[in-house]
Amino acid sequence: MPKPMLQLEKYFFIKVFFEANPKFKSSAKGSRADLNVTNSVSLISKEERIWRVTLVLKALSDEEFVPYKIDIGIVGFFRIDKKIPENEMEELVAVGGSSILYSATRDFVLTLTSRGPWPAVFLPTTSFTKGTTNKNVDDKQEIPNKAGKKGNMED
Numbered sequence: 001m002p003k004p005m006l007q008l009e010k011y012f013f014i015k016v017f018f019e020a021n022p023k024f025k026s027s028a029k030g031s032r033a034d035l036n037v038t039n040s041v042s043l044i045s046k047e048e049r050i051w052r053v054t055l056v057l058k059a060l061s062d063e064e065f066v067p068y069k070i071d072i073g074i075v076g077f078f079r080i081d082k083k084i085p086e087n088e089m090e091e092l093v094a095v096g097g098s099s100i101l102y103s104a105t106r107d108f109v110l111t112l113t114s115r116g117p118w119p120a121v122f123l124p125t126t127s128f129t130k131g132t133t134n135k136n137v138d139d140k141q142e143i144p145n146k147a148g149k150k151g152n153m154e155d
Contacts, residue, residue, distance in 0.1 A: 005084055006096040009050070011076035011104060019069040020116045023062065035059050037126060039098040041090060049080040049089065053097035057105055057123075067118035070109060076101045091130065098128040 036058040044050040052075060059070045078097045080089050106123040114120035 003081060005081045006092055006100075007079045007081070008097075008100055009077040009079055011074060011101060013072065013074050013108070014054075015056075015071060015073035016108075016112075017069070017071035018112050018116075020118060021062065021064075021066055021068060023064045024067045024118055025064045026067070026118065034061055035123070037102070039094065039101075039128060041094045041097065043090075044077065049082065049084075051078050051080065051089070051093040051097065052076070053078060053093060053101055055098055055101040055105065057102075057109075068113055068116060068121060070112075070121075072105055072108065074101050074105055076104075095128045095130075102126060102128075 037055065039053060039055045041054075042052050044052050054073065054075050056073045057070065058072075059066065059068070061069070076097055078093050078100075080092060084092060102123075110120055110122050
């Protein structure tokens, strides 16, 4: 198996806020939520080629069509293979590292929301390539209501 260009050394969540929205009213069609995703990268060790990536995901609306309020921060440390030229390292870690952390966050959000009173939330895919905007993931994302739950938390 070839050595990966980008190796995840470790990651951890630095902030986890999760709250079921008591005003939520589900619909068979699904819910729409503003997802705000931001990322930042910084070089930790030039000699060891270690980079830090921080990703923050927020969905904090009080609207009745949003089942959960979510605010999560995750940090990951990545090592870049010595075969990668220095001038390509930042883009590689920004795209690849952010994608890896987003995937971990997606699974974490799915696990958290599957234990809540409303349908589980599966975050949509996104891109961290140059030229894309990470501030708002497709502005309004469809969150499928697969569990078919209806009503409000008092039901």
